[in-house]
Amino acid sequence: MRAMWTAATGMRAQQFNIDTISNNLSNANTTGYKTQRSEFKDLFYTSMRRNNIVDDQNRPVNLQVGHGTMPTATKRDFKNGSFIETENDYDLAINGEGFFAIQLPNGETMYTRDGSFKLSVEGNQGILVTSEGYRVLSDTNNPIVIRNGLKDVTVDERGNITATDEGNNTVNLGRMKLVRFMNPEGLLSEGLNLYSTTEASGEEIPIDLDGMESRIAQGYLEASNVQVVDEMVKMISAQRAYEINSKVIQTSDEMLQLIGNLKR
Numbered sequence: 001m002r003a004m005w006t007a008a009t010g011m012r013a014q015q016f017n018i019d020t021i022s023n024n025l026s027n028a029n030t031t032g033y034k035t036q037r038s039e040f041k042d043l044f045y046t047s048m049r050r051n052n053i054v055d056d057q058n059r060p061v062n063l064q065v066g067h068g069t070m071p072t073a074t075k076r077d078f079k080n081g082s083f084i085e086t087e088n089d090y091d092l093a094i095n096g097e098g099f100f101a102i103q104l105p106n107g108e109t110m111y112t113r114d115g116s117f118k119l120s121v122e123g124n125q126g127i128l129v130t131s132e133g134y135r136v137l138s139d140t141n142n143p144i145v146i147r148n149g150l151k152d153v154t155v156d157e158r159g160n161i162t163a164t165d166e167g168n169n170t171v172n173l174g175r176m177k178l179v180r181f182m183n184p185e186g187l188l189s190e191g192l193n194l195y196s197t198t199e200a201s202g203e204e205i206p207i208d209l210d211g212m213e214s215r216i217a218q219g220y221l222e223a224s225n226v227q228v229v230d231e232m233v234k235m236i237s238a239q240r241a242y243e244i245n246s247k248v249i250q251t252s253d254e255m256l257q258l259i260g261n262l263k264r
Contacts, residue, residue, distance in 0.1 A: 001256055002067065007248035009068030013040055014242040016071045021235045024226045032081070032113030032193055033224035035231075036074045043067040078184050081225035083217060089153050090117045090128065093222040096214030098178040098207050101137040102130060102194065109137070111179065111204070114193035116221055124148040132192060138174040139206070146173060157215040176216060179204040 020038045027033040049063035083093050092115035094100070099111035117136055119126040128136040128144040135143040139159075146153060150163035150171060159176035181187060186200025197203060207214055 001252050002065065004249050004252040006066065006068040007245040007252070009043065009070060010245035010248075011242055013069045013071055014238045014245065017238045018235065018242070020074055021231050021238065024231050025228065025235075028224055028226045028228055028231075030193065030224050031116050032222050033226065034076045034078050034081075034113070035224075035226045036076050038071055039073040039075055040069045041072045042069055076185055076187075076189075077225065079225055081223040083220045084223050085220055087219050089155075089218065090119060091115060091219055091221050092117065092155060092176070093217045093220040094178065094214060095157075095217055096212070097180050097184075098212075098214045099180070099184075099195065101141075101177040101179055101204070103135045103137055103143070105134070108196075109141075109204075110134075110190060110194040110196050111187070112193050112195065113222060119146065130192075137177045139177045140174065141177070142174070144174055144176075155216055155218045157217065158209040159216050178207040178209060178214060178216070180207050180214075181205065 017038045017040075020036050024035050043066060045064045045066050047062060047064050078097070080095065083095075092100070094113060094115065099113060100115060102110050102112055104110060112130070114130070116131065117128050118131060120129040120133060125148060126146040128146065130136065138144050138161075144161060146163060149166055150173075152164045153173075154162050155176065156162075159178060161173040161175060163171050163173055165171050181197070181204065182202040183200055186198050186202070187195040188198050188201075190196050209215070
C-alpha cells in the first residue's frame, strides 16, 4: 500500500510549509525581515509500463506511479518593505537593493537590511553599532567613528556621513558601505537579522551609490515585507492539504483492514 507512504511525505512537506509560514508570521514586525516561501518537488516514480512499440502496436504513454513530495528550498523575497519614520538620526533604511556591512567581534563580515543602529561610547568617541554591539562598516572597511563634540550627524541618500563640530564647521565622517550580491537568495540566514555569504550567493559587490538607484533614507526603518493576510491564506491551504493527506492514510488503513477481514 504505497499510498500510505506517499501521503506521509505529503504530511511532512505540509508540516515544513507550516513551519515556514509560522516563521514569517512571527517576524511580521521584525525590522528588515524578508519573507520566505517553501518550494517542493515530486519524488521518484515507479515505471510499471513504458511507452514503446511492440508487435507494431504503438503504446504512446507510460504507466507510472509517484511516491510523494519533498521540500527542496526556501526562497526569500528581497523586495522592499514599507518605510517607518522614526526621526532617529541613527536609523537608516535602504530604498532599493543592497545590504549594510557589519563586522563581528571575530573580524568576520556579515550583512543586514536592519538599519536600527546605535552609538556605542568608547573612550572619548562613539562607534556606530547594531543593537548587539557589532560595528557598522564604512566603504573603507573601517568602523564609523563619531568623536566627542560632534553633533547633528547626517547621512545623505548617497551614504555620505557628516556632522557639525563646536565651531559649526562641517566634518566628513566617511561613507556607508553598501553591497549587493549576484544571487542574494543564496545568502545564509544567521539570525539577528544577519546574513553571511555562501558559494551560491557569490562574494559581495560594492554599490556605487552615485551610479545606482539604491538610496539611503535617514530617520526611517524598513519594515518587514511579510503580508499577514497572504500568510494566513497559505496557512489555511497548507492545513487543508495536511488534513487531506491524513485522510488518505486513514482510507489506506481501512482498505488494509478490509483485506485482512476477507477470509472471515
